[in-house]
Amino acid sequence: MYGINPYAPVNPAMAGVTQQRLANYQSQMPQMPTYQAQQFAPQPPMPLMMKGRTVASLDEVKAAQIDLDGSLTYFPCPADSCIYAKYIDMNGMPVIQNYKLSLEKEPVPKRYADAELVEALQQKVNSLERYVKGETVNANESVDNDANV
Incomplete structure (x- = not known):
């Protein structure tokens, strides 16, 4: 029992017979194909799809x-x-x-004119009115420079 292989043939002449039986047994078994590990190329991620459909109301x-x-x-x-x-x-x-969708535009911030600007615009309007009436020759002439005042 110790040091003895129970599966080893006792007679050395039997060793050849055992090998032949093993070869016959293996030849009777169907041969299975050998598979190799396949390399898969990484695929790009699928685009995200939004769920939904068009409705009428x-x-x-x-x-x-x-x-x-x-x-x-x-x-x-x-x-x-x-x-x-x-x-x-x-x-x-x-x-x-x-x-x-909001089609409204943002309101333009109000800008207030100072008194000097308003006075200058009023003088310009008065000068243009006198030019249209034919009282002055030059429409760009200032009211302060007008001799008729």
Whole structure:
């Protein structure tokens, strides 16, 4: 038992027979193809797609079925010139947001004129009125320089 191989043939002549039997057994077994590890090229990430569809009114958005995962679903509405966004909040209630393009321009800040500028403009208007009436020859002539005053 100790130091003896139980699987080794006792008779050296039997060693050749054992090898032959093993070769016959292996030849009867179907040969399996060997597989090699394939290298996969990394593919670019898929572009993100927005979920949604075009609708005709807000009523259609209210009735639309959306995913319950909380992601936004967009509904452009050409009739109302807006985009509706609908999602399910943490309480399981639908939330609809309305995005409308604002065509209003920002108001221009008011600039106030000082008294000197107003007085100069009034003199210029008076000079132009006298020129139109034919009282003076030069329209650019200042009222202060007018001899008729």
